[in-house]
Amino acid sequence: MKPLLTICCTTYNQEKYLRETLDGFLIQETTFPIEIIIHDDASTDNTVEIIKEYAAKDNRITTILQTENQYSQNIDP
Numbered sequence: 886m887k888p889l890l891t892i893c894c895t896t897y898n899q900e901k902y903l904r905e906t907l908d909g910f911l912i913q914e915t916t917f918p919i920e921i922i923i924h925d926d927a928s929t930d931n932t933v934e935i936i937k938e939y940a941a942k943d944n945r946i947t948t949i950l951q952t953e954n955q956y957s958q959n960i961d962p
Contacts, residue, residue: 888920927954
């Protein structure tokens with residue numbers, strides 16, 4: 886089924902808080918399908934590894950993993 890709700894989460898060096906955040910998203914009980922999009926802006930800590938771990942366990946998670954920090958490039962959306 887197509888998701889009715891999309892949760893968008895942006896990250897950069899959030900390894901200390903990311904597990905709690907993702908667990909909070911995943912524990913929500915709904916009667917409709919959801920998706921979680923996580924966009925990491927080239928973190929230099931273990932944030933990306935945590936994102937990949939969660940995405941491998943739950944097919945509701947979609948990742949966007951930058952290899953170059955977009956914020957430092959002054960790229961406007």
